[in-house]
Amino acid sequence: MSDSCLSATIAGITMANPLVAASGCYGYGFDYRHCIDPACWGAIVVKGTTLHPRLGNPPPRLVETPSGLLNAIGLQNPGIAYFLKYIRVRLPELGCPVLVNIAGETLDEYRRLAALLNGVDEVAGLEVNISCPNVKKGGISFGCDPALVYELVCRVREAYRGPLIVKLSLEAGNIVSVAEAATRAGADALSLINTIKGMVIDVQKRRPVLGNSTGGLSGPALRPLAVRAVWEVSQAVSVPVIGMGGIMQAEDALQFILAGSAAVAIGTANFVNPAVPKEICDGLKRYLADNGFTHYRELIGLARPGS
Amino acid sequence: MSDSCLSATIAGITMANPLVAASGCYGYGFDYRHCIDPACWGAIVVKGTTLHPRLGNPPPRLVETPSGLLNAIGLQNPGIAYFLKYIRVRLPELGCPVLVNIAGETLDEYRRLAALLNGVDEVAGLEVNISCPNVKKGGISFGCDPALVYELVCRVREAYRGPLIVKLSLEAGNIVSVAEAATRAGADALSLINTIKGMVIDVQKRRPVLGNSTGGLSGPALRPLAVRAVWEVSQAVSVPVIGMGGIMQAEDALQFILAGSAAVAIGTANFVNPAVPKEICDGLKRYLADNGFTHYRELIGLARPGS
């Protein structure tokens, strides 16, 4: 099948395929270049970026769990000023649209980040992280309250005219209400799910393994929860949903698409298999051909009752 | 080490050890008798019981996920009247305390179930399931609203004078508030976590695998989330916490105990290894001996800062 069967437009961003490199798992897009051409992605979302540089959490920052990974990076990043000065100019080398994932500690920080990125040509859009489980202030607390999410997204929307994606957490309990609030406030798309807060205890040392005590769970362990979240949210909102959580292979990506994802993001799987975007594209094409579809778009939400 | 190093008293129930067979995974306690003596448990919680008999959900009811299991049994059970008439009398054969897990569709159903079980000698206590993800009415919806939980537990408390355990879900988002509400209303102990709602899609059939579309995730995939929940809840309340979620071996049980569990429940692991209660008891004793402790009680919450 020709490549065009995977072309996608999400929140006004034209992408060669519906695969997105998930924030925090692909650096600024350059680290995997020796393994695979970054242009094979539909889009890349860079590491969570904050107003001021952040040192991040003390190590250990990672611990493996059954079919999952807990991370507590703590949004280590050099800050928006550094990004704009040094990283921005190199982004066009990547050969695909690049989105910036932003995280603030206050509503005003989110607004200022959005304003600083408004009109920046090299950046195709924003992903607003209201759901990072690894920062003390801001982060998760914003993401659980639909009223606060509405207010936050309104402010970002005023400050930023480009494509705006809001990234949701499943921890809210009421993910559908939060999704509706974000959409009402002007989000062009939603991405979900972020990692879920977890903990592993070192029984020999009798304390949590991670330097930050808790971390965010990603990887296949999470996948059934993420598919369910996409299923629920995509039926409640009319904007496109970018699904993610434990996608390792084409079959997993198909689950998300059939559940209602217009695009899928891939994080942890890159650590296991850097060729994953290419393999999934190939797998999607094969599935389309084998099952008589001409474009992946026809599959979106097809597992829903009545489709 | 002698067996007495594992003796426990939870909510006034005297148990030979802190291991509890989790509701829904051990039938009424009799099914595993050919593999292992039920008396090896500290206590057994029987299948969720409702006021009226329930047929349960259409098959398929199970699907395996990475390091996890999704189930959508839908509380199939013969109802409380059958339980009282036919099953109750056989419970003493099991040789350990037996608790009944109750689930209602309305506050009044919970109250009536509690009243019917009040004073029943063969039943050591109640576990109030306010968190089953597999029933349409009641179930999860109760478990997410602290005010409703308070009201529900008050009514059950009035109707039932024996040991009362309330079973929480992580889906609430605000599990700590729900835990506090249950405790204020008179719960003698809390058990957590129940399964979390998830979904798997059959990409060939292009519809959810489970007959009920969604199911509850259990097993090791869940464990880091459950340990974190125990960590948070046990620091917020003063009643004992029964931790569960993906415990497969002694080391996992230790994680829960060090995080703050006074007892641990084991569900899915029985399916993989029916000898699990015995192996975990042995492992706990070995750990106590190797590390110079005399009773497992000394370990409860020991991983917390300042312990």
Add this chain to the structure above:
Amino acid sequence: MHPNSDFMHRCELVDLTRVAQGCFRLKLYAPALTGAEPGQFVHLRAGSSTDPLLRRPFSIHYVDQKAGEIWLLIRVVGPATSALSRLRPGAELDLLGPLGNTFPAREEAAAAMLVAGGIGLAPLYFLARRRLEAGLAFDLLLGGAEGSSLPGDAFFDCAGLKPMLATEDGSRGFKGTVVDLLKQRLESGEKPSRIHACGPVPMLARVVDLGKIYAVPVHISLESLMACAVGACLGCVFPFKINGMLEYRRVCRDGPVFNGEEAHFNFV
């Protein structure tokens, strides 16, 4: 009663042989299990990782009492079966069993008909050999998509079995499905005492339909994803219609062999 009691076993793999494309026969040294009857199964753990997490059920394919062995016949379809197919003799397997009920009524006037679809052969081979040993008449019908997916003649010859084969591509035996073959036999006036069937659910549904038409009782051995396999979790149920009422029965504990007439196939 204690772990490693009646139902929990660690058995050594004695032999593993490929008998057809993607299909392997395993011989396990398991004297404690040689009392098993046709229809019963074991619940087997393939590896110690949590992925795959659950045990897997496999029919007991044969019991060699003299050698103290039980045999399994396994088709590779996913991670557990593929891990099993890569084992080497000497490996130790952790299994629970014997579990489930058995095919009923071994002695009857007319010949029984044993109808196997694909890997459904596993328990029916055992039943066939038992009937042979007991001198009871039967016919064994076996179907598959292609000839290569079914064991070769030697596999049956050395057991003294003469199955009637049906392949959809016509490469061996009758051209068509095993249900087509069964239908032909019934149409031609044969009147078996009963039919024992094992295979995919759609096949079983069609066999039960034929049984109704020709007034032959049908016993089916069902498959289902299992968690506990001992009746505790209610995860493996199949719908039945008993006196017009829908009822879910546990394949592991109430089955796996059921009265075909009562199975509520339309529901699935």
Add this chain to the structure above:
Amino acid sequence: MHPNSDFMHRCELVDLTRVAQGCFRLKLYAPALTGAEPGQFVHLRAGSSTDPLLRRPFSIHYVDQKAGEIWLLIRVVGPATSALSRLRPGAELDLLGPLGNTFPAREEAAAAMLVAGGIGLAPLYFLARRRLEAGLAFDLLLGGAEGSSLPGDAFFDCAGLKPMLATEDGSRGFKGTVVDLLKQRLESGEKPSRIHACGPVPMLARVVDLGKIYAVPVHISLESLMACAVGACLGCVFPFKINGMLEYRRVCRDGPVFNGEEAHFNFV
């Protein structure tokens, strides 16, 4: 650039030998990796299950350019290393590499001192053989809890290496830790050009302290749990103090070899 490009390899396991208790040497046919230098590592996938999920980093233990092989030296500590130890020649391994930086400054007046704790031997053996081949002076110090946990004499002899051993139980060589041995050597007036150390973090901290006291530069090769191993996830960082400021550096990309003086051991 495409998958299976510069950094992604599928290599055949040519040989697997047990060289000490719980310690195995693997030889992989991997001509594309024979340009690797001492200190570099590969990121290896052990199996296709999602448990264990992540790849595992292993130092390149030696490069045999003529045979087109790279060697690994692996101590069994958990699921991935135990799965690797059970492989058989002919197995195919999926690896990423060569990754990371290398031990610096191979040519100097005085002898370098290579200090290995346990499996820390893996990269220092490579460095030692390279120095031997280049005619550069060095001493190799190797410590372990017991003699049986260290490879036997033949392992070193056939490479022309003469390590000084230290065992805590005194069963082979010096009785004490390898740090005690190093201390004794420095106290006795030896003045190495520099120290290259690899082993557990507490050992490295003590070696760096000694280096400060005796004014010898120390290079340490650090370990850390890794996810990506290419610098993308920021998961493997170790704290450093640069000009009095705390800074987290990526072991995978900025290391694994670091200037010991800058490592902020007290922080951990």
